[in-house]
Amino acid sequence: MTKQHTLDPDWAPEAVVFDCDGTLVDSERHWERARGVVLRGFGHAPGPEFAERSKGLHYTECGALMAEVIGRPDCAEELAEQLLAAYRALVARDPSPMSGARELVTVLSRTAPLAVASNCPADLVEFSLESVGLLHHFEHVVVPEGPIRPKPYPDTYAEAVRRLGSNGENALAVEDSVNGLRAAKRAGLRVVGVGARPSPDALDLSSLWVRDLEDPELMAWANGLPPAKRGRSGAAFEPSVPPPGGPPDTDADVLR
Structure with a gap:
């Protein structure tokens, strides 16, 4: 350690x-692939330095960064929405x-x-x-x-x-x-x-x-921690069955 x-x-x-x-x-592998899918749609292939710059950013900030990279600041909102859609598709098919x-x-x-x-x-x-x-x-x-x-x-x-x-x-x-x-x-x-x-x-x-x-x-x-001495502060979320499926093969599969 x-x-x-x-x-x-x-x-x-x-x-x-x-x-x-x-x-x-x-999920970082999914975010990285989602960013690549979106940027390639605009004719740009992101390098390793882009992955490092974008890690941990709010998705709107990432959209703005992608817009900066492709030289289209007017597309920041569109890129952010495409990024979310691509990421959601990847997680749904390959959760881990x-x-x-x-x-x-x-x-x-x-x-x-x-x-x-x-x-x-x-x-x-x-x-x-x-x-x-x-x-x-x-x-x-x-x-x-x-x-x-x-x-x-x-x-x-x-x-x-x-x-x-x-x-x-x-x-x-x-x-x-x-x-x-x-x-x-x-x-x-x-x-x-x-x-x-x-x-x-x-x-x-x-x-x-x-x-x-x-x-x-x-x-x-x-x-080694002691058990909780008080009740939970609020109601927990109720999970549902994880979605089935495997990882998509192509950019088109992600954006489908």
Whole structure:
């Protein structure tokens, strides 16, 4: 396990807030492909640097970035809508949780109320979580809307913790992107960062960094937490059966 610090074995969070894409759901590959599908439709092939620039962005910001890349700033809204449609099609046909996500979420749900803070639209987050069988564990899904600004602003994390009846200093965030880490840190949460290749900034923002959610030390800490002493703060979502299907083969299949 790569880590800068560690989680206090005597500390038990009152609330836990997860990011969704790349943390709970193996979706970054879908976002990357969706961006490629849309950009190729405009005659542009995105390179690796574009994937890095777009990771963790709100989908409208990603639409604006794609519009900038193709030299068509007037198309930002259209590109954002196409991006969402392509991503939804990919997730529906090939849903997959991140390694260890089901196990960690199940364990932590017995010790504290859970929420999700994401930069994606709420219906898309719920759709993604339901597709991998995780939605029923979460009491709230908080996304940018109204006065709630997207990550890296702290709003989604601060609001999620508030809805769970806690505060930042007594809550834990689990995140994979630098924008998300900054948001959680600014909201006062302790942060577990997750991913194979953390940047220096990511390590600096994290209380703990793990390669994936199966990390033995992280799971040992979670399993050692006491059971929740109070009831859940609200009704959980009810999951439905994940949609069938396999991954689409071509760009045309995605946009169909």
